[in-house]
Amino acid sequence: MKQWIKSILGRGRNKSQENKDQGNKAQGNKSQGNKAQGNKAQGNKAQDGKAQGGNGHGTDGRENNNQPKEKEVETGHMYIIVGLGNPGREYENTRHNVGFMTLDQLAKAGGIDILEKKYKALIGKGMIDGKKVVLAKPMTYMNLSGESVRELVDFYKIDETAELIIISDDVSLPPGQLRVRKKGSAGGHNGLKNIIQHLGHDQFVRLRMGVGEKPAAYDMKDYVLGHFTGDDRKLIDEATKRGADCIRMIMEQGPDAAMNSFNASVKAPEAK
Numbered sequence: 001m002k003q004w005i006k007s008i009l010g011r012g013r014n015k016s017q018e019n020k021d022q023g024n025k026a027q028g029n030k031s032q033g034n035k036a037q038g039n040k041a042q043g044n045k046a047q048d049g050k051a052q053g054g055n056g057h058g059t060d061g062r063e064n065n066n067q068p069k070e071k072e073v074e075t076g077h078m079y080i081i082v083g084l085g086n087p088g089r090e091y092e093n094t095r096h097n098v099g100f101m102t103l104d105q106l107a108k109a110g111g112i113d114i115l116e117k118k119y120k121a122l123i124g125k126g127m128i129d130g131k132k133v134v135l136a137k138p139m140t141y142m143n144l145s146g147e148s149v150r151e152l153v154d155f156y157k158i159d160e161t162a163e164l165i166i167i168s169d170d171v172s173l174p175p176g177q178l179r180v181r182k183k184g185s186a187g188g189h190n191g192l193k194n195i196i197q198h199l200g201h202d203q204f205v206r207l208r209m210g211v212g213e214k215p216a217a218y219d220m221k222d223y224v225l226g227h228f229t230g231d232d233r234k235l236i237d238e239a240t241k242r243g244a245d246c247i248r249m250i251m252e253q254g255p256d257a258a259m260n261s262f263n264a265s266v267k268a269p270e271a272k
Contacts, residue, residue: 078132079251080152080160081106082121083167084191086225087139095211096224098236099167100137102209105244107135119151131251145191146198153199160199165247166206168192169224173210176235178246180259181206205255209243211236 083103084096091097107114107124114124114135121136134156138148153160168189173179183203186193196202212232214223228236242262249258 077163078134078156078158079163079165080134080136080149080156080158081165081167081247082136082138082145082149082152084142084145084169085137086141087137091225094225094227095169095171096142098169098209098211098240101236102167102207102240102243102247103135103137105240106247109244109248110135119155120148121152123152129248129252133251142191144194146194146196149195150198161201161203162205164204165250166192166195166204167243167247168206168208169211170208171211171214171220171224173208173212174265175210175212175228175232176239177210177265178239178243178262179208179210180246180250180255180263181208182255205250207243207246207250209236209239 081103083099083101085091085098085100086094086096093101103114106128110126110128110133112124112126112128112133112135114122114137116123116125117139119136120140121138123137124135126133126135134152136148136152138145140147149164149166153164158164168191170179170187170189172187182205184206185202186196187208192206195204211224211228214220246258246262249261
């Protein structure tokens, strides 16, 4: 009988211990589940922080300065100065390229290199007399100059009626004569004509550089693509320097002041 009672009591203790062990196991599973749930929550939080960091903010909401910024479009008060001409060595120092030649003098004064290829042009950016400038030589050939000018105006978002200056040759003016105008027709100049077409108006400042009237026996195309010779060459060399000074006055004091100072007639060299 004693042995039987001892056996019954042993079974009770074993079952109690088994229930206790099962309880501990369940508690452990619950603890592990909570721990896993916590890790998952922390993972989600980290993922959220990563997503926020991709928008330029870290997990603490502060701006992440290490994120690359989008390229800013260059805008603000500036002048776009366009010298008209034709690209290529064969056109250097021709009558039609006096716009390029004058722009080179202006670039020299500002220490600006006109080498960057953009907007169908060679451009150079810098400061002249405290004014922000973009100097441009369209590479479209003369008759399509407006394509380049349109792209420049659209990108820099300037007021083309006040901040755009075009330099062109003019066969109706004597060699070396300068003429500033605030608006007007193309006057038979195909480069100006194309610019007016692309802008949709003729309300922009232009500096016309005299290259002399075409002789009666010459074809117009041959004449404007011809090179300066003799006294005309001396007049043009001096005129391109004055043209650069004229542009600087337009930016500093306005086109009216430049007209008063630079539109005077140029005396032809005395015959020797």
